[in-house]
Amino acid sequence: MDHEESRVNQARMDMLKELANIGVGNAATSLSQMLEEARVDMEVPEVKLEELQEVPEHLGDPESAVGGVYFEAQSTEEDINLVCLFVLPLDSVKYLILKLLPGWASDASDIDVSADMGEMEISMLREVGNIVAGGYLSALSFITGLTFLPSPPQLAVDMSGAIVGAVIAETRLVDDKLILLKTTIHSAQHSIEGNVLILPDEGSLERIFKLMGVE
Amino acid sequence: MAGKTTNEIVKVKIADLAVKKGEGTLVTIGLGSCVGVSLYDGIAKVGGLAHVLLSDSTQFSNQKKEQNPAKFADTALPLLVKKMEQQGGQKSRLKAKIAGGSKLFGKNSNIIGVGEKNIQMTRQTLEQMGIPVLAEDVGGDYGRTMKVDVYTGDVTISTVGRGEKKL
Secondary structure: OOHHHHHHHHHHHHHHHHHHHHHHHHHHHHHHHHOOOOOOEEOOOEEEEEEHHHHHHHHOOOOOEEEEEEEEEEEOOOOOEEEEEEEEEHHHHHHHHHHHOOOOOOOHHHOOOOOOOOHHHHHHHHHHHHHHHHHHHHHHHHHHOOOEEEOOOEEEEEEHHHHHHHHHHHOOOOOOEEEEEEEEEEEHHHOEEEEEEEEEOHHHHHHHHHHHOOO | OOOOOOOOEEEOOOOEEEEEEOOOEEEEEEEOOOEEEEEEEOOOOEEEEEEEOEOOHHHHOOOOOOOOHHHEHHHHHHHHHHHHHHOOOOHHHOEEEEEEOOOOOOOOOOOOOHHHHHHHHHHHHHHHOOOOEEEEEEOOOOOEEEEEEOOOOOEEEEOOOOOEEEO
């Protein structure tokens, strides 16, 4: 790789990291308000060009049970789409239910989320998904100057590999290599953690870079 | 080979396929809307497993880049058969078992989902190749893990909270 090319790639990666940073920062702030907690921590975002086959591995053991909320965001002005997936381990889903639906259960072990969830729990998780979505969309608008509209968040509780695969298929993200932005957030007080994956399709990514003058 | 056991496990990732001869296990984890297709030649003891992401490659053929054939049912299955033939398998002896194609998201909507399309294309492609389907565990709204015993052709399906079953 020559010097010029690596400089450009570095600029692109830096821009994506910045996007992930602002997005997850917004999301962490909103979540800390929702949880009435002083701190929701986030880790340094990971930005990577990854083989499609390897994407599910980024969320830990693909057979482990998780809650997943995803939505697609679309620019109102330009042909730009991206997919945002928020994945929480089952324990975190239980803690969220305990915290946000007081009186629903006295202890996390009383909650069986793998059974069909009720309307309350589903709308609670959707709301959490909305908050994470809002954080990223405002970051994206801030960076690009465009307006983005999210699709209604979709929710499932199942194996993490099955969830990631279904999201990739539903959103037709079929490039052999995908750029993924991953950020981990956690709240120590409530043992809640989660991973946010942002997956833009290749064309959208190019248009974002062009808009930003990072070509 | 009495007394000899190998527990070698080959993992098949999403949009991927693998073939194994003799003994061992092929496994693919987390089939949601994706479909897992196991093919087995009981005489040559050759097993194959594909983890298909989408149904129809022709919908993406206008894209400038060449696509990985293991991604789509219509291209993955002929490729899997070819690889099995290279290991001594014979197309006329192959038997299929399929799993997956569920609807994890939007389970209450009536729209035909990606999973349903994957199942249909898988059945259709197998039929065109003259490969009978011995067993299916498809549809529903939950994910599956699929394990294939290459020696016996037995397929085991496991789930989150719905136990295990043999195909």
